[in-house]
Amino acid sequence: MISVEAARARILAGLVPVAAESVALSAAHGRVLAAPVLARLSAPPANVSAMDGYAVRAAEARAGADLRVTGEAPAGRPFTGVVGPGEAVRIFTGSVVPPGADAVLIQENATAAGGRVRVNEAVAAGRYIRRAGQDFQAGEEVLAAGRRLSVRDIGLAAAAGYPWLSVRRRPRLAILCTGDEIALPGEPLPPGGIANANGAMLAAFIAARGGEPLLLPAIPDEAAAVAQAVEAARGADMLVITGGASVGAHDVVQEGLGRRGFSLAFWKIAMRPGKPLIFGRAGEMPVLGLPGNPVSAYVCARLFLEGALAALSGSPPAPPRVETAILGAALKANDEREDYLRAGLAWDGQGWVATPLPLQDSAMLRGLAGAGALIRRAPRAAAAAPGDRVEILRLDER
């Protein structure tokens, strides 16, 4: 058995980012930049007003001063003249500050009448002006290669003048669910059968992380069927298999993979749920074998598949984000396997309280679906009492 960390490192070591493609900005949310975004323009492009008011010369704009309004400059229609001595120009949020002016008198501090404006409160030079390039300068890197684009990043790339972005194409991940007992959801169950939760769940998991899932038809526990499915998956950036990776006599995945020249990297990890895990390559194609129990499959997907998807997408594969929370119920000492307990998560006004579910069975999807976090326990962790700090991984919509 190897540690979770060692397993993750070995999975990630051999993964190479997929190629880039150009996508419209509107389709780029959640995608990973293949090249840095260098601003094509400065923001703001010129000195602009941050408020509605009057462009003035600060040296003159003392309280009580009376200025002649020589024109106006709505946003997008700059004033073409110069603000000379004794003059002011009506200006609005986002308007270019005309030459000659060096401050904005906000309208709340001004009294306008008959083509003139009176200064009710003195203005300092530079006040209420957004300097050209204050947010970014043309040519500056505003977004780095490898960044997964947030909604805010989309806004930033737009502001930097980009209608298209160069992003990694979506990694294509084939999903193969194995087991004599599994049936497609909604199909009649075979004797002793269950509805296959892993296929749809992993497809959603992969799509939610920017991948393109290819759900292969589920197959029975037969090495020949496994070998055939590996052929069907050729061209995928990774093959994800569920089930059949354990030590039972009916575990045929490894045998089937073996027929396709599979080189095994490892297959047992010191963790719970999810000890049986396969990683290796069938020819060039990386193959990740997850446990068949859906809770184990999900937890292993969080720990290993998420990072693999990031690496294939050209995004730095950080380990799952671990935070701490207050333990809500006692925990016994842990054995030699790293443990991931499904837990409720509640905000008590000051911090998050994580309370392990009473039943931790790795086939119980309902508990997993209702959980808010996984409590992570190190191998050989000592017993813990309510109120102790524990490490958690949050469970979210993804």
Place this chain on the structure above:
Amino acid sequence: MISVEAARARILAGLVPVAAESVALSAAHGRVLAAPVLARLSAPPANVSAMDGYAVRAAEARAGADLRVTGEAPAGRPFTGVVGPGEAVRIFTGSVVPPGADAVLIQENATAAGGRVRVNEAVAAGRYIRRAGQDFQAGEEVLAAGRRLSVRDIGLAAAAGYPWLSVRRRPRLAILCTGDEIALPGEPLPPGGIANANGAMLAAFIAARGGEPLLLPAIPDEAAAVAQAVEAARGADMLVITGGASVGAHDVVQEGLGRRGFSLAFWKIAMRPGKPLIFGRAGEMPVLGLPGNPVSAYVCARLFLEGALAALSGSPPAPPRVETAILGAALKANDEREDYLRAGLAWDGQGWVATPLPLQDSAMLRGLAGAGALIRRAPRAAAAAPGDRVEILRLDER
């Protein structure tokens, strides 16, 4: 000026969920259930083994007992006989426990040879058996109407036997960006112009929350153009407008809306960034007017549009989740407006530290894109020192 809370309540009060549609399970991630999911089968459907081993009669399975192995039951191929006295059946994870047996002797505690198995450690009744219906019973509600489906929920719905789900259709939100100064990203800028960040950003924002954005062509600051665009948006579940909602002479959105029988609910909120906000209806269609500055637009979208999208989707519109963090830099006392400061967010090993960015200009998208949280400050909040607890809203990929 009304409070953020009052504004949110008034926006949400009049919103009605859109109609339902049937979608394939594989397309249901992130969608909102229109009807509860009642399990179509029990999970597990029968008593099944949680481990590889032997189905035994616990009363006989004392240490040292020697049992006759009368058959095997791979997962999905149940043993058709009964486990009689002195007998055991080879069994695997997920196999149905045959009649007569009431416990599983795990193979780690067994020695098998010549058609017999020796018990090395006594087994208690019920041990390593997943009872039928332990996760859920047929007919039970496993997912409630109004729930936004997570990846784990997709797995649960699959396990409950659902190939299709009844979800709310995606609310269609038209986006209208106004301003003489804005140009589509990548297009030549007009004099004094800027690239329009709001359109692409809000489209991504809406899509990331399960909505269907319809990005209308941007329009100049002309009431007639606004009135025309409102017509173009008819049939949308909401119209979102950016810009033109302020108090300047060139704010024509309200005038244009007025020509389409707009009834205004309110238009000023005691918050920063984002004071000028419009909400009302043009005929039946709800209209939300966001500030034109992209940072203000994003913050107001988080506070008001997110809830509106939830309400339109039939999901209970909870207020944005507020947590607390440790303040990383001093803050002055706040004025009468609720403040949302862009802040860096860093985990210091024990908790999150939120440090406000030095420049809080509401046109600075780069700062927003790089921020990890918004620090929320109540109106009239007292000055705060580093180390104090502050309220935050996390900023994530969405």
